[in-house]
Amino acid sequence: MKHLIRGRTLSFHADPVTTEQAYTYLEDGAIITENGKIAAIGTYADLASPEIPETDHRPHLIIPGFIDPHLHFPQVQVIASWGAQLLDWLNTYTFPEEARFADPDHASAMAGRFLDLLLAHGTTSAVAFCSSHATSADALFTASSARNMAMIAGKVMMDRNALPAVLDTAQSSYDDSRRLIGDWHGKGRQLYAITPRFAITSTPAQLEAAGALAREHPDCHIQTHLSENHAEIAFTRELYPQARDYLDIYETYGLLGPKLLLGHAIHLEEREIARMAETGSRAVFCPTSNLFLGSGLFDADGLRASGVVSGIATDIGGGTSYSMLQTLNEGYKILQLRNQKLHPFAAFHWATRGNALALGMADRIGTLDAGTDADFIVLDARATPAMSLRMERAETLAEELFILQILGDDRAVAQTYVAGQAMLGRDG
Numbered sequence: 001m002k003h004l005i006r007g008r009t010l011s012f013h014a015d016p017v018t019t020e021q022a023y024t025y026l027e028d029g030a031i032i033t034e035n036g037k038i039a040a041i042g043t044y045a046d047l048a049s050p051e052i053p054e055t056d057h058r059p060h061l062i063i064p065g066f067i068d069p070h071l072h073f074p075q076v077q078v079i080a081s082w083g084a085q086l087l088d089w090l091n092t093y094t095f096p097e098e099a100r101f102a103d104p105d106h107a108s109a110m111a112g113r114f115l116d117l118l119l120a121h122g123t124t125s126a127v128a129f130c131s132s133h134a135t136s137a138d139a140l141f142t143a144s145s146a147r148n149m150a151m152i153a154g155k156v157m158m159d160r161n162a163l164p165a166v167l168d169t170a171q172s173s174y175d176d177s178r179r180l181i182g183d184w185h186g187k188g189r190q191l192y193a194i195t196p197r198f199a200i201t202s203t204p205a206q207l208e209a210a211g212a213l214a215r216e217h218p219d220c221h222i223q224t225h226l227s228e229n230h231a232e233i234a235f236t237r238e239l240y241p242q243a244r245d246y247l248d249i250y251e252t253y254g255l256l257g258p259k260l261l262l263g264h265a266i267h268l269e270e271r272e273i274a275r276m277a278e279t280g281s282r283a284v285f286c287p288t289s290n291l292f293l294g295s296g297l298f299d300a301d302g303l304r305a306s307g308v309v310s311g312i313a314t315d316i317g318g319g320t321s322y323s324m325l326q327t328l329n330e331g332y333k334i335l336q337l338r339n340q341k342l343h344p345f346a347a348f349h350w351a352t353r354g355n356a357l358a359l360g361m362a363d364r365i366g367t368l369d370a371g372t373d374a375d376f377i378v379l380d381a382r383a384t385p386a387m388s389l390r391m392e393r394a395e396t397l398a399e400e401l402f403i404l405q406i407l408g409d410d411r412a413v414a415q416t417y418v419a420g421q422a423m424l425g426r427d428g
């Protein structure tokens with residue numbers, strides 16, 4: 001059945017950093033959805049028809065749903081844990097909490113709450129690390145299927161340097177990942193990501209198994225971490241003394257390429273940047289996490305100039321907000337410290353089409369183009385008294401977007417549509 005959704009529509013068809021006319025904005029716009037897809041987008045006057053039921057979101061802004069390309073589902077109760085940098089934070093808070101996801105009841109209770117939080121914050125697709133237990137990935141995919149969300153996720157592969165309760169083995173991680181790929185990859189909107197946590201928690205035998213999975217399933221994404229923290233890098237170099245650098249470890253096991261998502265990628269060497277560009281491997285900027293864990297300042301402009309494609313993500317629970325708006329806010333501040341500028345058009349492109357490009361999925365998600373999946377959100381730039389007061393002095397779309405970027409959070413998300421269905425119990 002067709003449905004018309006009316007509002008001010010904004011969608012990008014190019015990167016505003018490199019292209020002047022990068023977006024389409026319709027002051028009285030409309031989207032027609034049908035069978036989970038965007039059937040048409042245009043002016044309300046052109047698309048309205050007496051046969052099509054309408055939902056009117058004016059004066060709010062309709063943009064593609066946010067995509068969060070790096071976060072950890074079993075860290076929903078780790079977020080806001082005090083006083084540690086990466087390795088201590090993992091050992092003190094994260095691994096013990098992830099151990100609880102061996103219990104399928106706990107995993108499925110958390111999965112529903114996690115996805116409902118994403119939707120409340122306007123995130124319609126995500127790339128998630130699960131725990132090392134296959135049950136955690138089953139729980140997340142089951143909950144995501146029930147909501148018809150496009151989810152990319154994988155069970156973490158980790159066979160050393162952590163609590164026994166979160167360790168697998170090279171063989172069991174291969175077997176479990178293979179089983180999960182068979183059960184979930186390409187089922188409805190679910191996609192599997194092969195997920196070696198990072199080099200510290202994988203033996204060479206396990207990275208070999210990850211490489212075998214990548215060879216056998218070349219259409220699966222691969223997600224891991226790279227060069228987030230100096231102590232992490234030093235320990236990694238001790239564990240893999242023969243590697244030229246951190247990235248070289250992943251390269252040795254055949255993991256580099258456009259499907260590879262490298263969380264953080266902060267403290268990089270020239271050779272690593274060049275290899276990421278040559279192989280098309282992606283970097284993922286996680287601003288709130290990088291500040292919270294004191295990890296460092298991502299070099300967005302430097303990576304772009306070198307030809308590396310980057311995404312931007314929350315990294316829950318090292319990250320401190322589920323909101324991609326707040327993620328863009330902290331991203332803006334990190335780039336200020338590097339004397340780089342994140343313009344609101346570039347920011348909103350990054351969190352939508354830019355992240356879709358990083359995932360190689362811009363033909364399906366991240367825009368409002370006809371023929372793509374009907375995942376979009378309705379934003380209210382006057383959602384709070386402070387936003388409303390500031391909006392009294394806003395004259396341009398760029399100013400409105402920047403107010404959303406700096407002051408907005410889940411309160412600014414009036415509605416979230418997934419495959420054409422309104423997911424929030426308010427505002428239509």
Ligand code: GUN
Pocket residue numbers: 072086090094197198225228289315318
């Ligand atoms: N590196 C390896 N595991 C993790 C994790 O769970 N969070 C972050 N921020 N970095 C990691």
Ligand code: ZN
Pocket residue numbers: 070071072225263315
């Ligand atoms: Zn992470």
